[in-house]
Amino acid sequence: MFEKQARHYLLLIVLLLGVFFLAKGDVLSGQLWGISTQIWLWIAVAIPVLHQIAVALLWRAELYHHKMTECFGDKAFSVFKIIFTILFIGRPLTIILLAISNMNTLMLDPTLAYAVALLLFLPFAYAMYSVFHYFGIDRAYGIDHFDPSYRNKPFVKEGMFKYTDNAMYKFGFLILWAIALVFLSKAALLVAAFSHLYIWVHFYFTELPDINHMYGDQNKEPA
DSSP, X not given: OHHHHHHHHHHHHHHHHHHHHHOOGGGGOOEETTEEHHHHHHHHHHHHHHHHHHHHHHHHHHHHHOHHHHHHGGGHHHHHHHHHHHHHHHHHHHHHHHHHHTTTOSOSOHHHHHHHHHHHHHHHHXXXXXXXXXXXXXXXXXXXGTOGGGGGSOOOOSGGGGTOTXXXXXXXXXXXXXXXXXXXXXXXXXXXXXXXXXXXXXXXXXXXXXXXXXXXXXXXXXX
8 A cells, every 4th residue: 555655645736736837837826815826826736635635544544543533423424525525626726817918929810719618617517417427426425434324335337327437537537637627727737637637546545446356356346
């Protein structure tokens, strides 16, 4: 597990360096509420980093050591959901604020940008519908880390999950790209790319090892 965590942090450093070297010129132009785009950009980067590290630490504290249950009893999962939700909402919210601060820096015809944003929004919307309607919001939060009974439930093969096991990560993050395109923001586009790449770091080095521990089958989809 230590090796997986080390790889996680190494790849995170690589991604952060990528953002640092690409954040120049028009990417940093603009301001919102007297706060520079540069500051908004790093806030928008910090939120997914905090989110994914917090999830990794709390999931594993519960899965391997039952620490959340020790601290909060039968409210452990509810406490986790509150923390998760606050950070999760912060992801699109900070990208929107960043995009407003840096709007109209992407030299793309607005009609084309809006059309592409719509094309990205459609699979995002169907993926989210599939999560709520078929997958279940508690499973999306990772309740199987808290409640072993969920590990006996069959994996979902309906809606978007009929076509891919990991609809949330493949299509759920398209909304961040769509936001960047709607506001024609280079900075928001950069953070969308960072967030989408970093969620796969989370999957391969946190979620997949947990799945293998819980289910003992590397070919099963993430809960």
